[in-house]
Amino acid sequence: MCGIFGCTLTEGRAARLIHEALKRLEYRGYDSVGQATVADGRLTVKKDKGRIEEVHGRIDLDDMEGSLGIGHTRWATHGAPSNVNAHPHTDCKEELAIVHNGIIENFAELRRELEEKGHIFKSRTDSEVIAHLIEDYLKLSETFQEAVRLATKRLKGSYAIAAVSSSNPSKIVCARRESPLVLSSGHDGSFCASDATAILPLAKTAIALNEGEMATLKPGLVNVLRIADGEPVAREPFEITWSYEAAQKSGYPHFMLKEIHEQPQAVRDALRTQQIYHDLIATNLAKAKRFFFVACGTSYHACLAASYAFMKLAKIPCQAVISSEFSEQFGEIIDAGTVVIAVSQSGETSDTLNALREAKKRGATIISVTNVMGSTMTTLSDVYIGQNSGPEIGVAATKTFTAQVAVLTKLAITLALRRGTITEEASKNLIEQLEKVPDAMGLTIQRTEDLIKTISLRHHSKPSFCFLGRGVSVPTAMEGRLKLLELSYIPSLAYPAAESKHGFIAVVDEGYPVIFIAPNGENRRKILGNIMEMKARGASIISMAEEDDKEVESLSDDFVPMPGGVPELFTPLTYVIPLQFLAYYVATVNGSDVDHPRNLAKSVTVE
Secondary structure, eight states: OOEEEEEEESSSOSHHHHHHHHHHTGGGOOSEEEEEEEETTEEEEEEEESOHHHHHHHHOTTOOOOSEEEEEEEOOSSSOSOTTTSSOEEOTTSOEEEEEEEEETTHHHHHHHHHHTTOOOOOSOSTHHHHHHHHHHHTTOSSHHHHHHHHHHTOOEEEEEEEEETTEEEEEEEEEESSOOEEEEETTEEEEESSGGGGTTTOSEEEEOOTTEEEEEETTEEEEEETTTOOEEOOOOEEOOOOHHHHHTTTOSSHHHHHHHTHHHHHHHHTTSOHHHHHHHHHHHHTOSEEEEEEOHHHHHHHHHHHHHHHHHSOOOOEEEEHHHHHHHHGGGOOTTEEEEEEESSSOOHHHHHHHHHHHHTTOEEEEEESSTTSHHHHHOSEEEEOOOOOOOSSSOSHHHHHHHHHHHHHHHHHHHHHTSSOHHHHHHHHHHHHHHHHHHHHHHHHHHHHHHHHHHHHTTOSOEEEEEOTTHHHHHHHHHHHHHHHHOOOEEEEEGGGGGTTGGGGOOTTOEEEEEOOSSTTHHHHHHHHHHHHHTTOEEEEEEETTOHHHHHHOSEEEEEOSOOOGGGTHHHHHHHHHHHHHHHHHHTTOOTTSOTTOOSSOOOO
Protein backbone atom coordinates (compact mmCIF):
# COMPACT_ATOMS: atom_id res chain seq x y z
CA MET A 1 0.00 0.00 0.00
CA CYS A 2 1.14 3.54 -0.66
CA GLY A 3 2.21 5.75 2.24
CA ILE A 4 0.72 9.21 2.84
CA PHE A 5 1.79 11.97 5.20
CA GLY A 6 0.68 15.60 5.38
CA CYS A 7 1.24 18.43 7.81
CA THR A 8 0.12 22.02 8.32
CA LEU A 9 2.30 23.72 10.90
CA THR A 10 1.93 26.75 13.14
CA GLU A 11 5.50 27.66 12.21
CA GLY A 12 8.57 26.20 10.55
CA ARG A 13 9.12 24.33 7.30
CA ALA A 14 7.15 21.22 6.44
CA ALA A 15 9.53 19.57 3.94
CA ARG A 16 11.96 17.97 6.38
CA LEU A 17 9.11 16.77 8.61
CA ILE A 18 7.45 15.13 5.59
CA HIS A 19 10.76 13.52 4.57
CA GLU A 20 11.24 12.04 8.06
CA ALA A 21 7.64 10.78 8.20
CA LEU A 22 7.96 9.06 4.83
CA LYS A 23 11.06 7.29 6.13
CA ARG A 24 8.89 5.87 8.93
CA LEU A 25 6.49 4.54 6.27
CA GLU A 26 9.19 2.73 4.27
CA TYR A 27 8.17 -0.63 5.74
CA ARG A 28 4.98 -0.47 3.61
CA GLY A 29 7.05 -0.99 0.46
CA TYR A 30 7.33 1.52 -2.38
CA ASP A 31 8.97 2.27 -5.73
CA SER A 32 8.90 6.09 -5.84
CA VAL A 33 8.61 9.08 -3.53
CA GLY A 34 7.47 12.69 -3.73
CA GLN A 35 6.53 15.81 -1.76
CA ALA A 36 4.54 18.98 -2.42
CA THR A 37 4.60 22.18 -0.34
CA VAL A 38 2.81 25.52 -0.52
CA ALA A 39 4.51 28.88 0.15
CA ASP A 40 3.77 32.45 -0.95
CA GLY A 41 0.85 31.36 -3.12
CA ARG A 42 3.00 28.89 -5.04
CA LEU A 43 3.00 25.06 -5.20
CA THR A 44 6.34 23.24 -5.31
CA VAL A 45 6.57 19.54 -6.20
CA LYS A 46 9.61 17.26 -6.03
CA LYS A 47 9.35 13.56 -6.88
CA ASP A 48 11.11 10.67 -8.58
CA LYS A 49 11.32 6.90 -8.66
CA GLY A 50 13.68 5.12 -6.29
CA ARG A 51 14.35 4.83 -2.58
CA ILE A 52 13.77 7.90 -0.40
CA GLU A 53 17.42 8.60 0.31
CA GLU A 54 18.39 8.01 -3.33
CA VAL A 55 15.79 10.53 -4.47
CA HIS A 56 16.77 12.92 -1.66
CA GLY A 57 20.38 12.71 -2.81
CA ARG A 58 19.36 13.78 -6.32
CA ILE A 59 16.77 16.51 -5.65
CA ASP A 60 17.03 17.44 -1.91
CA LEU A 61 13.57 16.82 -0.52
CA ASP A 62 14.30 19.10 2.48
CA ASP A 63 14.89 22.20 0.35
CA MET A 64 11.26 23.20 -0.13
CA GLU A 65 9.62 26.32 1.29
CA GLY A 66 6.34 26.32 3.17
CA SER A 67 4.74 25.24 6.44
CA LEU A 68 2.10 23.17 4.60
CA GLY A 69 2.76 20.03 2.59
CA ILE A 70 1.99 16.44 1.65
CA GLY A 71 4.23 13.48 0.86
CA HIS A 72 3.84 10.04 -0.66
CA THR A 73 5.60 6.71 -1.13
CA ARG A 74 4.10 4.88 -4.10
CA TRP A 75 3.54 1.18 -4.76
CA ALA A 76 2.69 1.09 -8.46
CA THR A 77 -0.67 -0.29 -9.59
CA HIS A 78 -1.38 1.79 -12.72
CA GLY A 79 1.69 2.85 -14.68
CA ALA A 80 5.23 1.61 -14.11
CA PRO A 81 7.51 3.34 -11.56
CA SER A 82 8.76 6.59 -13.09
CA ASN A 83 9.17 10.29 -12.35
CA VAL A 84 5.93 11.21 -14.09
CA ASN A 85 3.91 8.45 -12.39
CA ALA A 86 5.22 9.29 -8.91
CA HIS A 87 2.97 11.28 -6.55
CA PRO A 88 2.01 14.04 -5.83
CA HIS A 89 -0.09 14.67 -8.94
CA THR A 90 -1.20 18.15 -9.95
CA ASP A 91 -3.96 19.80 -11.96
CA CYS A 92 -3.42 21.48 -15.34
CA LYS A 93 -2.41 24.82 -13.78
CA GLU A 94 -0.20 23.18 -11.13
CA GLU A 95 -2.10 25.04 -8.43
CA LEU A 96 -3.27 22.00 -6.46
CA ALA A 97 -1.70 18.65 -5.63
CA ILE A 98 -3.00 15.32 -4.35
CA VAL A 99 -1.58 12.10 -2.96
CA HIS A 100 -3.63 8.91 -3.10
CA ASN A 101 -3.58 5.38 -1.70
CA GLY A 102 -6.04 2.92 -3.26
CA ILE A 103 -7.47 2.08 -6.66
CA ILE A 104 -9.96 4.19 -8.63
CA GLU A 105 -12.15 1.76 -10.56
CA ASN A 106 -13.73 4.31 -12.89
CA PHE A 107 -10.59 6.31 -13.66
CA ALA A 108 -10.66 5.52 -17.40
CA GLU A 109 -14.21 6.81 -17.73
CA LEU A 110 -13.40 9.95 -15.69
CA ARG A 111 -10.21 10.56 -17.65
CA ARG A 112 -12.06 10.47 -20.98
CA GLU A 113 -14.66 12.90 -19.61
CA LEU A 114 -11.98 15.30 -18.36
CA GLU A 115 -9.88 15.09 -21.53
CA GLU A 116 -12.96 16.01 -23.56
CA LYS A 117 -13.19 19.14 -21.39
CA GLY A 118 -9.58 20.01 -22.24
CA HIS A 119 -7.69 18.62 -19.27
CA ILE A 120 -4.18 17.44 -20.10
CA PHE A 121 -2.85 14.38 -18.28
CA LYS A 122 0.83 13.74 -17.67
CA SER A 123 0.86 10.26 -16.11
CA ARG A 124 -0.55 6.79 -16.69
CA THR A 125 -1.90 6.53 -13.15
CA ASP A 126 -5.48 6.27 -11.97
CA SER A 127 -4.68 8.81 -9.23
CA GLU A 128 -4.15 11.82 -11.50
CA VAL A 129 -7.86 11.99 -12.34
CA ILE A 130 -8.49 13.09 -8.73
CA ALA A 131 -6.45 16.28 -9.17
CA HIS A 132 -8.17 17.18 -12.44
CA LEU A 133 -11.59 16.34 -11.04
CA ILE A 134 -11.02 18.67 -8.07
CA GLU A 135 -9.82 21.34 -10.50
CA ASP A 136 -13.02 20.93 -12.47
CA TYR A 137 -15.24 21.22 -9.40
CA LEU A 138 -13.39 24.32 -8.19
CA LYS A 139 -15.15 26.16 -11.03
CA LEU A 140 -18.50 25.27 -9.44
CA SER A 141 -17.62 25.43 -5.73
CA GLU A 142 -17.11 28.24 -3.28
CA THR A 143 -14.39 26.43 -1.33
CA PHE A 144 -11.54 24.00 -1.87
CA GLN A 145 -13.14 21.67 0.69
CA GLU A 146 -16.41 21.54 -1.25
CA ALA A 147 -14.57 20.86 -4.54
CA VAL A 148 -12.80 17.89 -2.93
CA ARG A 149 -16.07 16.62 -1.48
CA LEU A 150 -17.86 16.76 -4.84
CA ALA A 151 -14.89 15.15 -6.61
CA THR A 152 -14.72 12.23 -4.18
CA LYS A 153 -18.44 11.58 -4.65
CA ARG A 154 -17.63 10.75 -8.28
CA LEU A 155 -14.95 8.19 -7.41
CA LYS A 156 -15.58 4.45 -7.40
CA GLY A 157 -13.12 2.15 -5.68
CA SER A 158 -10.84 2.68 -2.70
CA TYR A 159 -9.03 5.83 -1.69
CA ALA A 160 -7.25 7.74 1.01
CA ILE A 161 -6.61 11.22 -0.36
CA ALA A 162 -4.78 14.29 0.91
CA ALA A 163 -5.03 17.46 -1.18
CA VAL A 164 -3.46 20.93 -0.96
CA SER A 165 -3.95 24.11 -2.98
CA SER A 166 -1.70 27.13 -3.53
CA SER A 167 -4.68 29.38 -2.76
CA ASN A 168 -5.12 27.73 0.68
CA PRO A 169 -1.69 28.09 2.34
CA SER A 170 -2.66 26.48 5.66
CA LYS A 171 -5.27 23.84 4.74
CA ILE A 172 -5.13 20.12 3.90
CA VAL A 173 -8.32 18.38 2.80
CA CYS A 174 -8.49 14.59 3.27
CA ALA A 175 -11.00 11.91 2.30
CA ARG A 176 -11.26 8.19 2.86
CA ARG A 177 -13.03 5.11 1.50
CA GLU A 178 -11.64 1.66 2.41
CA SER A 179 -7.98 2.80 2.47
CA PRO A 180 -6.90 3.88 5.98
CA LEU A 181 -6.17 7.44 7.10
CA VAL A 182 -5.46 8.81 10.60
CA LEU A 183 -5.43 12.46 11.70
CA SER A 184 -3.90 14.30 14.62
CA SER A 185 -3.50 17.84 15.92
CA GLY A 186 -1.47 19.61 18.56
CA HIS A 187 0.00 23.02 19.34
CA ASP A 188 2.68 22.53 16.65
CA GLY A 189 0.21 21.77 13.88
CA SER A 190 -2.06 19.12 12.38
CA PHE A 191 -1.13 15.89 10.60
CA CYS A 192 -2.59 13.16 8.40
CA ALA A 193 -1.03 9.81 7.60
CA SER A 194 -1.72 6.34 6.23
CA ASP A 195 -1.09 4.93 9.69
CA ALA A 196 0.02 5.96 13.15
CA THR A 197 3.65 5.03 12.44
CA ALA A 198 4.20 8.29 10.59
CA ILE A 199 2.89 10.55 13.38
CA LEU A 200 4.25 8.69 16.43
CA PRO A 201 6.99 11.23 17.29
CA LEU A 202 4.64 14.16 16.66
CA ALA A 203 1.49 13.36 18.65
CA LYS A 204 0.16 11.17 21.44
CA THR A 205 -3.45 11.03 20.19
CA ALA A 206 -5.08 10.52 16.81
CA ILE A 207 -8.45 10.42 15.09
CA ALA A 208 -9.34 7.57 12.75
CA LEU A 209 -11.17 8.80 9.67
CA ASN A 210 -14.04 6.39 9.01
CA GLU A 211 -15.57 5.11 5.78
CA GLY A 212 -17.14 7.86 3.67
CA GLU A 213 -15.66 10.68 5.72
CA MET A 214 -13.43 13.63 4.93
CA ALA A 215 -11.59 16.18 7.03
CA THR A 216 -10.14 19.66 6.83
CA LEU A 217 -6.85 20.20 8.65
CA LYS A 218 -5.54 23.60 9.79
CA PRO A 219 -2.73 24.20 12.29
CA GLY A 220 -4.02 22.79 15.59
CA LEU A 221 -7.50 22.07 14.21
CA VAL A 222 -9.17 19.01 12.61
CA ASN A 223 -12.77 19.12 11.35
CA VAL A 224 -14.39 15.84 10.25
CA LEU A 225 -17.47 15.68 8.02
CA ARG A 226 -19.45 13.24 5.90
CA ILE A 227 -18.69 13.10 2.20
CA ALA A 228 -22.32 12.34 1.35
CA ASP A 229 -23.80 15.61 2.63
CA GLY A 230 -20.98 17.68 4.10
CA GLU A 231 -22.43 17.49 7.62
CA PRO A 232 -19.93 17.67 10.53
CA VAL A 233 -19.06 14.56 12.52
CA ALA A 234 -17.99 14.50 16.18
CA ARG A 235 -15.05 12.18 16.75
CA GLU A 236 -13.12 11.56 19.96
CA PRO A 237 -9.37 11.03 19.55
CA PHE A 238 -7.75 7.81 20.76
CA GLU A 239 -4.45 7.54 22.59
CA ILE A 240 -1.52 6.16 20.61
CA THR A 241 -0.01 3.53 22.91
CA TRP A 242 1.87 1.49 20.31
CA SER A 243 5.64 1.36 20.00
CA TYR A 244 7.16 2.24 16.64
CA GLU A 245 7.57 -1.46 15.82
CA ALA A 246 3.98 -2.28 16.82
CA ALA A 247 2.66 0.67 14.83
CA GLN A 248 4.33 -0.67 11.70
CA LYS A 249 2.30 -3.83 12.18
CA SER A 250 -0.91 -1.93 13.10
CA GLY A 251 -0.76 -3.52 16.55
CA TYR A 252 -0.40 -7.10 15.29
CA PRO A 253 2.53 -9.10 16.71
CA HIS A 254 3.75 -10.08 13.22
CA PHE A 255 3.46 -8.79 9.67
CA MET A 256 2.11 -12.17 8.58
CA LEU A 257 -0.88 -11.95 10.92
CA LYS A 258 -1.52 -8.38 9.77
CA GLU A 259 -1.42 -9.55 6.14
CA ILE A 260 -3.83 -12.44 6.80
CA HIS A 261 -6.27 -9.85 8.16
CA GLU A 262 -5.68 -7.58 5.14
CA GLN A 263 -6.87 -10.20 2.65
CA PRO A 264 -10.51 -9.10 2.26
CA GLN A 265 -9.34 -5.62 1.21
CA ALA A 266 -6.52 -7.05 -0.93
CA VAL A 267 -9.03 -9.17 -2.86
CA ARG A 268 -11.39 -6.20 -3.28
CA ASP A 269 -8.50 -4.25 -4.80
CA ALA A 270 -7.41 -7.20 -6.96
CA LEU A 271 -10.91 -7.38 -8.44
CA ARG A 272 -10.80 -3.65 -9.28
CA THR A 273 -8.33 -4.17 -12.12
CA GLN A 274 -9.75 -2.52 -15.22
CA GLN A 275 -11.94 -4.86 -17.29
CA ILE A 276 -10.16 -3.74 -20.47
CA TYR A 277 -7.07 -5.73 -19.38
CA HIS A 278 -9.12 -8.86 -18.74
CA ASP A 279 -10.76 -8.44 -22.17
CA LEU A 280 -7.38 -8.04 -23.89
CA ILE A 281 -6.00 -11.16 -22.21
CA ALA A 282 -9.17 -13.12 -22.99
CA THR A 283 -8.79 -12.18 -26.67
CA ASN A 284 -5.28 -13.67 -26.72
CA LEU A 285 -6.39 -16.80 -24.87
CA ALA A 286 -9.38 -17.35 -27.15
CA LYS A 287 -7.00 -17.62 -30.13
CA ALA A 288 -4.53 -19.97 -28.43
CA LYS A 289 -3.96 -23.54 -29.64
CA ARG A 290 -2.66 -24.41 -26.18
CA PHE A 291 -2.09 -22.54 -22.96
CA PHE A 292 -0.14 -23.02 -19.76
CA PHE A 293 0.17 -21.43 -16.34
CA VAL A 294 3.77 -21.16 -15.17
CA ALA A 295 4.67 -20.32 -11.57
CA CYS A 296 6.47 -21.44 -8.38
CA GLY A 297 5.41 -22.07 -4.78
CA THR A 298 2.28 -20.26 -3.63
CA SER A 299 1.76 -18.73 -7.09
CA TYR A 300 1.77 -22.25 -8.57
CA HIS A 301 -1.02 -23.23 -6.16
CA ALA A 302 -2.98 -20.13 -7.21
CA CYS A 303 -2.57 -21.24 -10.83
CA LEU A 304 -3.75 -24.76 -9.97
CA ALA A 305 -6.87 -23.35 -8.33
CA ALA A 306 -7.50 -21.10 -11.34
CA SER A 307 -7.09 -23.97 -13.79
CA TYR A 308 -10.30 -25.54 -12.42
CA ALA A 309 -12.21 -22.32 -13.13
CA PHE A 310 -10.78 -22.08 -16.66
CA MET A 311 -11.70 -25.65 -17.53
CA LYS A 312 -15.13 -25.69 -15.87
CA LEU A 313 -16.26 -22.25 -17.03
CA ALA A 314 -14.37 -21.56 -20.26
CA LYS A 315 -14.12 -25.26 -21.26
CA ILE A 316 -10.54 -24.70 -22.34
CA PRO A 317 -7.75 -27.23 -21.68
CA CYS A 318 -4.97 -25.67 -19.62
CA GLN A 319 -2.21 -26.89 -17.38
CA ALA A 320 -0.39 -25.40 -14.41
CA VAL A 321 3.32 -26.21 -14.57
CA ILE A 322 6.08 -25.56 -12.05
CA SER A 323 8.38 -23.02 -13.72
CA SER A 324 11.61 -24.99 -13.32
CA GLU A 325 10.07 -27.97 -15.17
CA PHE A 326 8.34 -26.07 -17.96
CA SER A 327 11.02 -25.85 -20.65
CA GLU A 328 12.19 -29.43 -20.13
CA GLN A 329 8.69 -30.88 -20.21
CA PHE A 330 6.94 -28.70 -22.79
CA GLY A 331 9.67 -26.79 -24.62
CA GLU A 332 9.42 -28.88 -27.81
CA ILE A 333 5.74 -28.08 -28.38
CA ILE A 334 5.85 -24.34 -27.65
CA ASP A 335 5.20 -22.20 -30.75
CA ALA A 336 3.33 -19.10 -31.93
CA GLY A 337 0.02 -20.79 -31.08
CA THR A 338 0.93 -21.08 -27.40
CA VAL A 339 -0.06 -18.67 -24.65
CA VAL A 340 1.81 -18.74 -21.34
CA ILE A 341 0.34 -17.06 -18.24
CA ALA A 342 3.15 -16.47 -15.77
CA VAL A 343 2.32 -15.61 -12.17
CA SER A 344 4.80 -14.18 -9.65
CA GLN A 345 4.32 -11.77 -6.74
CA SER A 346 7.69 -10.10 -7.26
CA GLY A 347 7.92 -10.49 -11.02
CA GLU A 348 11.55 -11.47 -10.44
CA THR A 349 11.34 -15.21 -9.72
CA SER A 350 14.33 -16.66 -11.58
CA ASP A 351 12.81 -20.00 -12.65
CA THR A 352 9.68 -18.28 -13.97
CA LEU A 353 11.71 -15.69 -15.91
CA ASN A 354 13.82 -18.43 -17.49
CA ALA A 355 10.67 -20.30 -18.57
CA LEU A 356 9.28 -17.10 -20.09
CA ARG A 357 12.46 -16.30 -22.00
CA GLU A 358 12.46 -19.79 -23.50
CA ALA A 359 8.77 -19.60 -24.42
CA LYS A 360 9.20 -16.12 -25.91
CA LYS A 361 12.13 -17.35 -28.00
CA ARG A 362 9.81 -19.99 -29.48
CA GLY A 363 7.16 -17.43 -30.40
CA ALA A 364 4.67 -17.87 -27.54
CA THR A 365 2.46 -15.03 -26.34
CA ILE A 366 3.42 -14.08 -22.77
CA ILE A 367 0.84 -12.86 -20.26
CA SER A 368 1.74 -12.17 -16.66
CA VAL A 369 0.10 -11.50 -13.31
CA THR A 370 2.36 -9.76 -10.80
CA ASN A 371 2.31 -7.42 -7.83
CA VAL A 372 5.24 -5.28 -9.01
CA MET A 373 4.75 -3.01 -12.00
CA GLY A 374 8.00 -2.48 -13.90
CA SER A 375 9.44 -5.83 -12.78
CA THR A 376 11.43 -7.96 -15.23
CA MET A 377 8.38 -10.16 -15.83
CA THR A 378 6.33 -7.20 -17.07
CA THR A 379 9.08 -6.28 -19.56
CA LEU A 380 9.02 -9.83 -20.97
CA SER A 381 5.23 -9.87 -21.31
CA ASP A 382 2.97 -8.99 -24.23
CA VAL A 383 0.20 -8.17 -21.74
CA TYR A 384 0.38 -7.97 -17.97
CA ILE A 385 -2.06 -7.33 -15.17
CA GLY A 386 -1.49 -6.29 -11.56
CA GLN A 387 -2.72 -8.36 -8.64
CA ASN A 388 -2.93 -5.06 -6.68
CA SER A 389 -2.54 -6.63 -3.24
CA GLY A 390 -0.01 -4.11 -1.98
CA PRO A 391 3.38 -4.98 -0.51
CA GLU A 392 3.66 -8.22 1.45
CA ILE A 393 6.42 -8.13 4.06
CA GLY A 394 6.03 -11.55 5.69
CA VAL A 395 8.12 -14.04 3.72
CA ALA A 396 5.34 -16.65 3.67
CA ALA A 397 2.79 -15.49 1.10
CA THR A 398 -0.80 -15.00 2.25
CA LYS A 399 -2.61 -12.20 0.42
CA THR A 400 -0.48 -13.04 -2.63
CA PHE A 401 -2.37 -16.34 -2.97
CA THR A 402 -5.85 -14.90 -2.56
CA ALA A 403 -5.24 -11.87 -4.79
CA GLN A 404 -3.82 -14.05 -7.57
CA VAL A 405 -6.71 -16.52 -7.35
CA ALA A 406 -9.17 -13.60 -7.52
CA VAL A 407 -7.55 -12.04 -10.60
CA LEU A 408 -7.29 -15.37 -12.44
CA THR A 409 -10.86 -16.39 -11.55
CA LYS A 410 -12.20 -13.11 -12.91
CA LEU A 411 -10.14 -13.75 -16.05
CA ALA A 412 -11.68 -17.25 -16.38
CA ILE A 413 -15.18 -15.74 -16.24
CA THR A 414 -14.22 -13.14 -18.89
CA LEU A 415 -12.82 -15.84 -21.18
CA ALA A 416 -15.88 -18.06 -20.69
CA LEU A 417 -18.14 -15.22 -21.83
CA ARG A 418 -15.84 -14.51 -24.80
CA ARG A 419 -15.92 -18.18 -25.85
CA GLY A 420 -19.69 -18.40 -25.38
CA THR A 421 -19.49 -21.20 -22.83
CA ILE A 422 -21.54 -19.11 -20.37
CA THR A 423 -24.23 -16.53 -21.03
CA GLU A 424 -23.94 -12.82 -20.30
CA GLU A 425 -26.42 -13.27 -17.47
CA ALA A 426 -24.38 -16.12 -15.98
CA SER A 427 -21.20 -14.05 -16.30
CA LYS A 428 -22.80 -11.11 -14.51
CA ASN A 429 -24.06 -13.40 -11.75
CA LEU A 430 -20.62 -14.99 -11.27
CA ILE A 431 -18.90 -11.59 -11.08
CA GLU A 432 -21.45 -10.41 -8.52
CA GLN A 433 -20.82 -13.54 -6.43
CA LEU A 434 -17.06 -13.11 -6.75
CA GLU A 435 -17.30 -9.51 -5.57
CA LYS A 436 -19.14 -10.71 -2.44
CA VAL A 437 -16.35 -13.13 -1.50
CA PRO A 438 -14.26 -10.50 0.39
CA ASP A 439 -17.18 -10.14 2.81
CA ALA A 440 -17.16 -13.93 3.34
CA MET A 441 -13.39 -13.74 3.87
CA GLY A 442 -13.93 -11.12 6.56
CA LEU A 443 -16.48 -13.37 8.30
CA THR A 444 -14.05 -16.28 8.06
CA ILE A 445 -11.36 -14.25 9.82
CA GLN A 446 -13.76 -13.18 12.59
CA ARG A 447 -15.20 -16.65 13.20
CA THR A 448 -12.21 -18.95 12.83
CA GLU A 449 -9.11 -17.27 14.28
CA ASP A 450 -9.74 -18.04 17.96
CA LEU A 451 -10.93 -21.56 17.13
CA ILE A 452 -7.83 -22.28 15.08
CA LYS A 453 -5.65 -20.89 17.86
CA THR A 454 -7.21 -23.44 20.24
CA ILE A 455 -6.76 -26.28 17.72
CA SER A 456 -3.12 -25.23 17.24
CA LEU A 457 -2.44 -25.46 20.96
CA ARG A 458 -3.67 -29.06 20.92
CA HIS A 459 -1.71 -30.19 17.88
CA HIS A 460 1.45 -28.03 17.72
CA SER A 461 3.71 -30.85 18.93
CA LYS A 462 2.51 -33.42 16.39
CA PRO A 463 5.38 -34.69 14.18
CA SER A 464 3.36 -34.52 10.95
CA PHE A 465 0.09 -33.28 9.41
CA CYS A 466 -1.83 -34.15 6.25
CA PHE A 467 -4.17 -31.92 4.23
CA LEU A 468 -6.85 -33.54 2.02
CA GLY A 469 -9.33 -32.11 -0.48
CA ARG A 470 -11.04 -32.93 -3.76
CA GLY A 471 -11.34 -30.92 -6.96
CA VAL A 472 -10.58 -27.23 -6.53
CA SER A 473 -9.91 -27.89 -2.82
CA VAL A 474 -6.74 -29.84 -3.71
CA PRO A 475 -4.76 -26.62 -4.40
CA THR A 476 -6.14 -25.21 -1.13
CA ALA A 477 -4.84 -28.29 0.69
CA MET A 478 -1.45 -27.91 -1.01
CA GLU A 479 -1.21 -24.24 -0.03
CA GLY A 480 -2.17 -25.06 3.57
CA ARG A 481 0.52 -27.73 3.69
CA LEU A 482 3.11 -25.30 2.21
CA LYS A 483 2.34 -22.65 4.84
CA LEU A 484 2.70 -25.14 7.72
CA LEU A 485 5.93 -26.49 6.27
CA GLU A 486 7.40 -23.01 5.70
CA LEU A 487 6.55 -21.61 9.12
CA SER A 488 6.67 -24.50 11.59
CA TYR A 489 9.19 -26.76 9.78
CA ILE A 490 6.90 -29.74 10.50
CA PRO A 491 7.02 -32.34 7.69
CA SER A 492 3.55 -32.20 6.14
CA LEU A 493 1.66 -33.84 3.30
CA ALA A 494 -1.13 -32.80 0.92
CA TYR A 495 -3.09 -35.14 -1.34
CA PRO A 496 -6.20 -35.34 -3.46
CA ALA A 497 -8.37 -37.10 -0.88
CA ALA A 498 -9.00 -40.21 -3.00
CA GLU A 499 -5.27 -40.62 -3.60
CA SER A 500 -4.66 -40.84 0.14
CA LYS A 501 -5.48 -44.56 -0.12
CA HIS A 502 -2.23 -44.97 -2.08
CA GLY A 503 0.59 -44.61 0.40
CA PHE A 504 -0.46 -42.03 2.95
CA ILE A 505 -3.05 -44.22 4.65
CA ALA A 506 -0.22 -46.54 5.73
CA VAL A 507 1.19 -43.91 8.10
CA VAL A 508 -2.12 -42.96 9.76
CA ASP A 509 -2.37 -44.03 13.38
CA GLU A 510 -4.04 -42.88 16.58
CA GLY A 511 -4.16 -39.09 16.84
CA TYR A 512 -2.56 -38.30 13.48
CA PRO A 513 -4.00 -34.86 12.47
CA VAL A 514 -5.74 -35.00 9.08
CA ILE A 515 -7.24 -31.76 7.83
CA PHE A 516 -10.15 -31.96 5.37
CA ILE A 517 -11.25 -29.11 3.10
CA ALA A 518 -14.90 -30.03 2.48
CA PRO A 519 -17.01 -27.22 0.99
CA ASN A 520 -20.45 -27.86 -0.46
CA GLY A 521 -20.31 -28.95 -4.07
CA GLU A 522 -20.09 -31.91 -6.37
CA ASN A 523 -17.30 -33.56 -4.34
CA ARG A 524 -18.88 -33.34 -0.90
CA ARG A 525 -20.42 -36.83 -0.82
CA LYS A 526 -17.16 -38.45 -1.86
CA ILE A 527 -15.06 -36.64 0.73
CA LEU A 528 -17.39 -37.89 3.48
CA GLY A 529 -16.18 -41.37 2.61
CA ASN A 530 -12.56 -40.23 2.86
CA ILE A 531 -13.21 -38.71 6.29
CA MET A 532 -14.72 -42.02 7.49
CA GLU A 533 -11.69 -43.94 6.14
CA MET A 534 -9.31 -41.80 8.18
CA LYS A 535 -11.52 -41.80 11.26
CA ALA A 536 -11.66 -45.62 11.22
CA ARG A 537 -7.86 -45.65 11.51
CA GLY A 538 -7.77 -43.37 14.53
CA ALA A 539 -6.87 -40.11 12.81
CA SER A 540 -7.71 -36.85 14.55
CA ILE A 541 -10.11 -35.24 12.09
CA ILE A 542 -9.99 -31.47 11.61
CA SER A 543 -12.53 -30.46 8.99
CA MET A 544 -13.61 -27.23 7.35
CA ALA A 545 -17.12 -27.17 5.92
CA GLU A 546 -20.16 -24.91 5.70
CA GLU A 547 -21.44 -23.91 9.12
CA ASP A 548 -24.68 -25.91 8.80
CA ASP A 549 -23.00 -29.13 7.61
CA LYS A 550 -23.96 -31.31 10.58
CA GLU A 551 -22.88 -34.51 8.81
CA VAL A 552 -19.25 -33.39 8.46
CA GLU A 553 -19.34 -31.90 11.95
CA SER A 554 -20.50 -35.21 13.47
CA LEU A 555 -17.50 -37.02 11.93
CA SER A 556 -14.96 -34.45 13.10
CA ASP A 557 -12.90 -34.09 16.25
CA ASP A 558 -12.52 -30.39 15.43
CA PHE A 559 -15.01 -28.66 13.16
CA VAL A 560 -14.26 -25.26 11.58
CA PRO A 561 -17.57 -23.70 10.43
CA MET A 562 -17.25 -21.69 7.21
CA PRO A 563 -19.61 -19.04 5.79
CA GLY A 564 -22.10 -20.52 3.34
CA GLY A 565 -23.12 -19.32 -0.09
CA VAL A 566 -19.63 -19.20 -1.67
CA PRO A 567 -19.58 -21.06 -5.02
CA GLU A 568 -17.27 -24.08 -4.90
CA LEU A 569 -14.90 -22.62 -7.53
CA PHE A 570 -14.36 -19.58 -5.30
CA THR A 571 -13.79 -21.49 -2.04
CA PRO A 572 -9.95 -21.38 -2.17
CA LEU A 573 -10.33 -17.68 -1.31
CA THR A 574 -12.08 -18.42 1.98
CA TYR A 575 -10.93 -21.92 2.97
CA VAL A 576 -7.24 -21.04 2.77
CA ILE A 577 -7.60 -18.51 5.61
CA PRO A 578 -8.03 -21.01 8.51
CA LEU A 579 -5.07 -22.95 7.08
CA GLN A 580 -2.95 -19.78 7.17
CA PHE A 581 -4.02 -19.24 10.78
CA LEU A 582 -3.13 -22.86 11.60
CA ALA A 583 0.37 -22.46 10.19
CA TYR A 584 0.81 -19.14 11.98
CA TYR A 585 -0.35 -20.29 15.42
CA VAL A 586 1.43 -23.67 15.34
CA ALA A 587 4.64 -21.84 14.41
CA THR A 588 4.30 -19.14 17.07
CA VAL A 589 3.55 -21.70 19.81
CA ASN A 590 6.67 -23.58 18.71
CA GLY A 591 8.75 -20.39 18.81
CA SER A 592 9.42 -19.96 15.08
CA ASP A 593 10.11 -16.57 13.49
CA VAL A 594 6.99 -16.43 11.32
CA ASP A 595 7.97 -13.28 9.42
CA HIS A 596 11.42 -14.63 8.53
CA PRO A 597 11.35 -18.45 8.31
CA ARG A 598 14.79 -20.03 8.14
CA ASN A 599 16.39 -20.60 4.72
CA LEU A 600 13.55 -18.82 2.86
CA ALA A 601 13.53 -15.57 0.87
CA LYS A 602 10.65 -13.41 -0.29
CA SER A 603 11.77 -13.44 -3.91
CA VAL A 604 13.74 -16.43 -5.25
CA THR A 605 16.07 -14.83 -7.77
CA VAL A 606 18.52 -17.71 -8.16
CA GLU A 607 18.06 -21.02 -9.98
